[in-house]
Amino acid sequence: MTVCDSNIFVEYFRKNNFIRLELEKIGYDNIVISEVVQAELFFGARDKTDLQNIAKCLDIFPVLAIRPEISKMAVNFVKQYCLSQKLKISGCSYCSNVNIPRHRTFHAQFKRF
Numbered sequence: 001m002t003v004c005d006s007n008i009f010v011e012y013f014r015k016n017n018f019i020r021l022e023l024e025k026i027g028y029d030n031i032v033i034s035e036v037v038q039a040e041l042f043f044g045a046r047d048k049t050d051l052q053n054i055a056k057c058l059d060i061f062p063v064l065a066i067r068p069e070i071s072k073m074a075v076n077f078v079k080q081y082c083l084s085q086k087l088k089i090s091g092c093s094y095c096s097n098v099n100i101p102r103h104r105t106f107h108a109q110f111k112r113f
Contacts, residue, residue, distance in 0.1 A: 002026050003064065004033055006040040013054070034064045 004023075011019040023031065038058060045051035 001032050002030055004031055004037070006037045006044075009033075009037070009041055009057075010044070013057075028060060032062045032064055033058065035066050038063055 008019060008023070012023060041054050041058065042051060045054055
């Protein structure tokens, strides 16, 4: 499974051909999102119609729930990297979600692994 960050979906919604091709290569059945990503995309909606379109698009992807161990890991990432890497809280939440065995990541700032 590959966990995609919100910036990937923003580019997808902007019809970025490179991102579309990469997602097709991964396979839509192999993509998951986190609750944080889901919330960020909903927050970025311009209006009700946009929100409905985003929700409809995201409905096909399984959502990783935020669990206590993920929250603790996110806090540790903030503590460890906020000064040296200028990693933002959303990035730390994302990193903690993808630090799950058997999952790869697709994010503009991180390489897939």
